[in-house]
Amino acid sequence: MSVETSVTKPLAAAPRTVDTRVASLRAVYIIWYRDILRYWRDRWRLVASLAQPLLFLVVFGSGLSSSLGGGLFGGGRGLSYTQFMFPGIIGMSILFTSIFGAMSIVWDREFGFLKEVLVAPIDRWSVAIGKALGSTTQAMIQGLIILVLAPFVGVKLSFLTVLEIVPLAAVLAFGLSSLGVAIASMMRSLQGFQVVMNFLMMPMFFLSGALFPLANLPGWMTVLTRLNPASYGIDPLRRVVLSDSGLPNALVDRLGLTIGGRLLAIPLEVSIMFAFGLVMLGVAVVSFQRRD
Amino acid sequence: MTKQTVIQASGLVKKYGDLEAVRGIDLEVHSGEIFGFLGPNGAGKSTTISMLCTLLTPTAGSASVAGINVMQDPAAVRQRIGLVFQDPSLDDQLTGRENLEFHAFIYSVPAAERRQRIDEMLELLQLSDRAASQVRTYSGGMKRRLEIARGMLHQPQILFLDEPTLGLDPQTRKSIWTHLNELRSKKGVTIFMTTHYMDEAEYCDRIAIIDRGRIVALGTPDELKAKVGGDVVTITSSQPDKAAREIEAILGVTPTRDNGELRMEVSDGKKFVPRLVRELTVPVDTVTMRRPSLDDVFLKLTGRAIREEEAGTKDQMRAMASRWMGRRR
Numbered sequence: 001m002s003v004e005t006s007v008t009k010p011l012a013a014a015p016r017t018v019d020t021r022v023a024s025l026r027a028v029y030i031i032w033y034r035d036i037l038r039y040w041r042d043r044w045r046l047v048a049s050l051a052q053p054l055l056f057l058v059v060f061g062s063g064l065s066s067s068l069g070g071g072l073f074g075g076g077r078g079l080s081y082t083q084f085m086f087p088g089i090i091g092m093s094i095l096f097t098s099i100f101g102a103m104s105i106v107w108d109r110e111f112g113f114l115k116e117v118l119v120a121p122i123d124r125w126s127v128a129i130g131k132a133l134g135s136t137t138q139a140m141i142q143g144l145i146i147l148v149l150a151p152f153v154g155v156k157l158s159f160l161t162v163l164e165i166v167p168l169a170a171v172l173a174f175g176l177s178s179l180g181v182a183i184a185s186m187m188r189s190l191q192g193f194q195v196v197m198n199f200l201m202m203p204m205f206f207l208s209g210a211l212f213p214l215a216n217l218p219g220w221m222t223v224l225t226r227l228n229p230a231s232y233g234i235d236p237l238r239r240v241v242l243s244d245s246g247l248p249n250a251l252v253d254r255l256g257l258t259i260g261g262r263l264l265a266i267p268l269e270v271s272i273m274f275a276f277g278l279v280m281l282g283v284a285v286v287s288f289q290r291r292d
Numbered sequence: 293m294t295k296q297t298v299i300q301a302s303g304l305v306k307k308y309g310d311l312e313a314v315r316g317i318d319l320e321v322h323s324g325e326i327f328g329f330l331g332p333n334g335a336g337k338s339t340t341i342s343m344l345c346t347l348l349t350p351t352a353g354s355a356s357v358a359g360i361n362v363m364q365d366p367a368a369v370r371q372r373i374g375l376v377f378q379d380p381s382l383d384d385q386l387t388g389r390e391n392l393e394f395h396a397f398i399y400s401v402p403a404a405e406r407r408q409r410i411d412e413m414l415e416l417l418q419l420s421d422r423a424a425s426q427v428r429t430y431s432g433g434m435k436r437r438l439e440i441a442r443g444m445l446h447q448p449q450i451l452f453l454d455e456p457t458l459g460l461d462p463q464t465r466k467s468i469w470t471h472l473n474e475l476r477s478k479k480g481v482t483i484f485m486t487t488h489y490m491d492e493a494e495y496c497d498r499i500a501i502i503d504r505g506r507i508v509a510l511g512t513p514d515e516l517k518a519k520v521g522g523d524v525v526t527i528t529s530s531q532p533d534k535a536a537r538e539i540e541a542i543l544g545v546t547p548t549r550d551n552g553e554l555r556m557e558v559s560d561g562k563k564f565v566p567r568l569v570r571e572l573t574v575p576v577d578t579v580t581m582r583r584p585s586l587d588d589v590f591l592k593l594t595g596r597a598i599r600e601e602e603a604g605t606k607d608q609m610r611a612m613a614s615r616w617m618g619r620r621r
Contacts, residue, residue: 018400020367030397038385112381116442119347120398121370 024126031117031130032137035101039138046145049097053089053146057153061085079247082153084255086146087241088210090165091234094143094173095208099201101135102180106187128284132174132181132277139173140166161244168240168270172233175273178280179229185287204230209238213255229276231257232269239266296323298450298482299344303353306339313339315505316353321484321498323449326476328496329486330586336505337486338378341454344484345375358449371399374443374481378454380435384428388419388438391427392445399446413441416478417471433464437471444475451475453485457492469495490586501590508593513586520584520592523561526553531574542571557584557592 039045061082068081105127108114117127144166150157183196205211207221208230217225225231235257242252256263299321306314314336321327329337342348344355346366355362358372382391392410395401401409414420417437427435436456443451456472457465469492475481485496493499494513501509501516509516529535536547536554543564547554558564561581569576 018371023398023400026400027398030394034383034386034390034394037390038383041385108383111384112377112379113383115377115379116381116395117398119345119370119375120395121367121400122398 018121020121020123023121024123027117027120027122027126028130028133031127032134035104035131035134036137039101039141049093049142050145050149052096053093054149056089056092057082057085057149061153079242079245079251080154083155083242083245084213084238085211086150086153086155087238088208088234090143090146090169090237090241091172091208091210091230092205093146094139094169094233095176095205095210095230096201097139097142098135098173098176099180099183099196101138102131102177103184103187103193103196104135105131105181105184106190106193109188110190124288125285128181128185128281128288131184132177132281132284135177135180136170136173139177140169143169143173155241156245157241158244161240164240165237168233168236171270171273171277172230172237175229175233175277175280178277178284182280182284182287185284204228207231208234209257210234214257215255226257226259229273232264232272232276235264236266236269297321298323298359299327299355299357299484301340301344301353301355304340304343304350304355305352306336306343306348307351312505314343314350317502317505317507319500319507319510321450321482323482324476324480325497326472326483326485326495328493328499329484329502330488330490330493330499330590331486331502332488335502337488337502338454340502341452341484341486345373345452346370371446372449374446374448374451376436376439376443376451376453376456378458380439382427382435382438382442384430385426387424387426388414388430388434389423391438392442395442395445401446409445409447413444416444416474417441431464432460433467436460436464436468440468440471440475444479444481447479448481450482450484453483455486455488457487457489465489465492490590493586499586501586501593503590503594509589516586516589517584520557520588522557522559522584523564523581524555524584524588525558525561525564525568525579525581526550526555527568527579528553528577529574530577535572535574535576538572538574539568543568557588 065081105114108117114127118124147157147162147165183200187193187196203224207225207228209225210230214222214225214231214235239252239256242255243249253263257269258264297320299319301320302318304314304317305312317336317340329340331337339348343350344357344362346357346362346369349363357369360368360372362369383394386394389410392413393406396406396410411420414423417440419434419437419441422430422434427438430438440451440453440456443453453472457468460468472483472485473495476483487493496513498510498512499516500507509519527535532549532552532554536549539545539547539554539556545556545558545564547556549555565579565581569579
């Protein structure tokens with residue numbers, strides 16, 4: 001009796017078949033986690049990140065406040081410029097951290113680490129999403145840290161207000177981080193960085209309503225401020241923060257973002273911001289997938 | 293035991309516009325061997341390795357790695373190969389262990405095995421005691437070892453290394469080789485590497501010599517050296533021109549000039565050298581005789597030496613960069 005055994009031995013240990021989609025989700029997590037780990041390790045940045053907002057609030061804010069003469073908005077029991085500016089500074093912090101955080105992709109490219117990620121057996125969308133989420137988280141924390149300064153600039157915050165601020169900060173951070181990832185996915189070197197800084201981030205900051213109300217502006221500026229996605233994230237922050245300061249609603253509304261004279265509802269603004277983030281993330285995903 | 297083929301390429305071509313970087317490469321790599329891809333910079337080594345690793349799409353030809361066609365299922369190929377790039381690709385703000393953990397995640401190493409595999413690789417590449425330090429504090433050799441450990445973490449069948457010893461000092465290069473040999477014997481991994489260091493190619497089981505996008509020779513180091521035949525004799529003389537003429541006339545060998553030396557290939561060096569010294573009338577200052585090296589093979593096959601300067605400048609720049617900036621950044 002002969003037993004024919006023709007066993008074709010598979011090459012080495014037959015590798016497990018890995019579901020790429022599951023692997024990609026795991027990759028989103030670890031890419032996000034790496035960003036947080038690096039952020040947390042860089043404590044100096046946490047402290048340093050308070051310096052600029054502090055400078056704006058204390059020096060710029062106080063200076064302008066006193067030269068404009070106390071109650072800037074609303075006569076008698078009005079609102080000081082520093083108070084007005086405070087939510088804008090939260091927005092500034094989120095804006096800068098989001099874009100810088102996302103742009104770390106360009107650093108990763110420059111120093112080689114991105115290659116390790118791009119050659120892994122995962123879908124490339126995971127890189128865009130992981131990075132956007134990592135940057136969103138950092139920017140959110142950086143924005144919320146500013147709340148610590150509230151008592152020093154005469155802004156009263158209730159616990160409930162803080163709870164309302166968190167999702168608003170998150171959506172703003174998400175929208176801008178996605179924008180950052182989209183830009184970074186198309187940048188080949190660090191050289192374009194200055195350009196982005198000067199021609200995108202600074203104009204976005206100045207035209208966002210962080211420093212002055214977006215009402216009664218010259219026509220061209222009205223258009224630009226309404227085209228600026230950051231405006232739709234900073235306005236709800238301001239309205240929520242200020243409504244807690246015991247100001248009359250009419251006054252708070254007068255400072256709000258309008259289009260064609262009509263005040264935008266906060267949910268609409270949040271939706272616009274979120275939709276913007278999704279579109280930018282889509283651009284980033286496509287752009288990453290195209291790269292060879 | 294029959295040899296299993298783990299890498300197979302036929303007619304691989306890569307064109308960049310009009311430039312043909314790789315012009316038809318055929319090769320087979322067997323399971324468990326260390327296969328070296330040797331050639332000067334710009335010969336097409338990196339382009340070929342990139343096509344095999346699915347990082348570049350071939351213009352023509354086909355290749356399969358670990359039994360999988362590189363064009364049909366690149367993700368499956370990548371899951372089965374480990375990569376060590378020419379340029380560093382570590383996150384130097386993370387620790388060595390964290391870099392490995394990151395890799396374990398994106399390569400879907402099962403959670404239950406993660407820790408144990410990371411420990412094992414750290415141990416194997418002698419990085420255990422520094423695993424908790426940030427990579428920016430590592431030396432160049434340690435970074436390379438960490439990259440090799442990382443490339444092996446998902447238990448690939450084949451480890452691809454592109455110039456793994458570039459810019460490292462000779463001692464460190466040697467230790468990298470010790471580790472690669474150990475990985476091969478302990479893990480049974482097939483190693484495919486490129487190098488432009490001739491002396492390193494000697495460590496490989498088989499070598500393909502590549503020049504201008506083509507393989508000009510393929511075989512074991514000894515087989516290749518046999519192509520030169522016999523011994524290489526070099527002399528220096530204060531009157532090299534006259535010496536060259538005499539050698540040609542009296543001994544019937546045509547010497548080649550190389551850096552002021554006269555170099556000739558002869559079938560039996562032991563008998564040739566005494567004759568040479570006896571019969572030349574011009575003074576001979578020095579005589580050396582040696583077995584042919586891979587340098588000689590390359591010279592014979594391509595008519596020129598692997599120019600060390602062209603590789604050298606880049607090496608020096610890298611070495612300089614790591615000296616001045618490496619630890620700082």
